[in-house]
Amino acid sequence: MASETRTGPAAHTPGRDPVRAAVIVGALGVVFGDIGTSPIYTIQTVFDPQDPHPVPIGTANVYGVVSLIFWSVMTIVTFTYISLVMRADNDGEGGIMALITLLRRLGASRGRRTAGFLAGAGIFGAALFFGDGMITPAISVLSAVEGLRIVEPDLKDLIIPITVVIIVALFSVQRRGTATVGRLFGPVMIVWFLSIAALGIAGIAQHPQILKALSPTYALGFALGHFHIAFFALAAVVLAVTGAEALYADMGHFGRKAITRGWLGLVLPACTLSYFGQGALVLGDETAVDSPFFLLAPGWARLPLVLLATAATVIASQAVITGAFSVTAQAVRLGYLPRLRVAHTSESTIGQIYVPWINWLLMVSVLTLVFAFRSSAALAYAFGMAVTATITITTLLFFYVAHTKWRTPLWLVLLGAVPLLAIDALFVAANLTKLVHGAWLPLLIGLTAFTVMITWARGRVLVTAARRQAEGPLPQFVEQLRSRRPPLIRIPGTAVFLNRGSSTTPLAMRATVEHNRVLHEHVVILSLDTLPVPRVPDTDRLRIDPLGYPDDGIIHVTVHHGYMETPRVPRLLGLLDPAQTEGPISVEDASYFLSKIELKPGPAHTMAPWRKHLFIATSYLTSDAADYFGLPRDRTVIMGSQIEV
Helix, strand or coil, rough: CCHHHCCCCCCCCCCCCCCCHHHHHHCCCCCCHHHHHHHHHHHHHHHCCCCCCCCCCCCHHHHHHHHHHHHHHHHHHHHHHHHHHHHCCCCCCCCCCHHHHHHHHHHHHHHHHHHEEEEEHHHHHHHHHHHHHHHHHHHHHHHHCHHHHCCCHHHHHHHHHHHHHHHHHHCCCHHHHHHHHHHHHHHHHHHHHHHHHHHHHHHHHCHHHHHHCCCHHHHHHHHHHHHHHHHEEEEEEEHHHHHHHHHHHHHHHCHHHHHHHHHHHHHHHHHHHHHHHHHHHHHCCHHHCCCCCHHHHHHHHHHHHHHHHHHHHHHHHHHHHHHHHHHHHHHHCCCCCCCCEEEEEECCCCEECCHHHHHHHHHHHHHHHHHHEEECCHHHHHHHHHHHHHHHHHHHHHHHHHHHHHCCCHHHHHHHHHHHHHHHHHHHHHHHHHHHHHCCHHHHHCCCCHHHHHHHHHHHHHHHHHHHHHHHHHHHHHHHHHHCCCCCEEEEEEEEECCCCCCCHHHHHHHHHHHCCEEEEEEEEEEEEEEEECCCCCCCCCEECCCCCCCCCCCEEEEEECCCCCCCCCHHCCCCCCHCCCCCCCCCCEEEEEEEEECCCCCCCCCCHHHHHHHHHHHCCCCHHHHCCCCCCHHEEEEEEECCC
């Protein structure tokens, strides 16, 4: 949609500076839910006796684990994402797809092979994010509702039904838009973070010596002195940073400044206090490791805490859902997914969107996971794999962009990249030890999504080339019409042919001339151009090209519209000035022509047969053009053309 990419520290997105308090509150309600609810299950999972590689409970290990959690969050979230990665945006949009856009542009000028390889890795990272989007709502909501067992063990049979109801309700409100959701959820998350901070302080007050774990020496001592334990613990420690990629993916919804201020001002301090409070509780009572988060609260406060945690985990799910919407929209624009219906829900922020097809796919997938795994502990083994792989790929792509795009010296890039990637690699390796215990699931989801995306991209290239050849150049076609002998019969009325641009001939127009041997007296070839603004004034709406001849009744019209506007073609035609259209345009009885491509597997060895069938099946997801453009059905002609892939 945008014609220019803005990246780096100087990048500026209109409408986000200065940052208003309401935007920060909205970000708290959408962006930080995932990472902000990690304290519910992280320490519990680290010391889970059912884990294939459990961490023994002991004073030294508690100090080491808490310190490792804190410094993992500081390194991966605060330093890698907040300080570095979020400086790279594509017209204000974040996420791994934004980095892929930058890599594709770099590949056109230098390092084509390297950029292409890294872009492929980035697509796999984006595919893994969809797996994260499926697992996060399931594990988050389950972990909170499971708190009912602490309050009243007899309620355990209600955990799955309550979880299902909550998940269905969550996905049902997505069409309201992230601005509305953020305003609703933001205050809840403020209460959440203040509550977990207060409970953490209460726990720390019982054993204040736990604060010594703020020193990185405890994390390093645990990792180096007890590597055989610490290595396996990393597979659970990574749960503390789940949601880091969502911060970046959701940057287009609220902007970097709002996310940074929300993280440093509230989220990071609150989560830190909670982790240290839980560590202090376990130091005093090893049996509390069963559910240290809920046991931090006094008995009378546990039911309200369960309710608050449930609300917070619903919001945690929101972070990855909106991130999935952003990744999908960017994948569509980059040509890795078909044109899905994308609804923009804000006039002030281009990134706030809703993608119905993805929304309902995620809902079905999340419910399937809930019924299949039935507990947050079972899902925890699968959770970290997608997160660590995506973080590693994102870090790698960022440093490549920093060196090639921003001309950062290689020595400085290596100084940052080597230690950060080494840490990421350790997390990935630790999670691979859980492969047979559930870590295979996000890899399977990611591989499936990756296959669909690269197959669509490849098939789209083939179809575009075949279509361009079939269409032929528009100027040459107009010239042939003018010199045709005998002259082409021109019938009364107006024909509107929708086309992708002004360089090629609409297939429907070519078919009309070649098969019917007639053409309407007035012909409008219409293309639409979406600008990165919410609305375009009618005075700047149209650009008219006579296509070389001002007297043949054939013109090309480019319509500029904003991202919040649904292009209704009949209304737009009413804005045409008869003085520029080589004659009067009859909007009331104009006929509209669409070119519909029927795809068919061909004999050429362009793709494996199974990929051709996958590409054709994916093409059926494309949104209906007539509905999207507001064309009157009784005056719309769809002319088909067959292309082999």
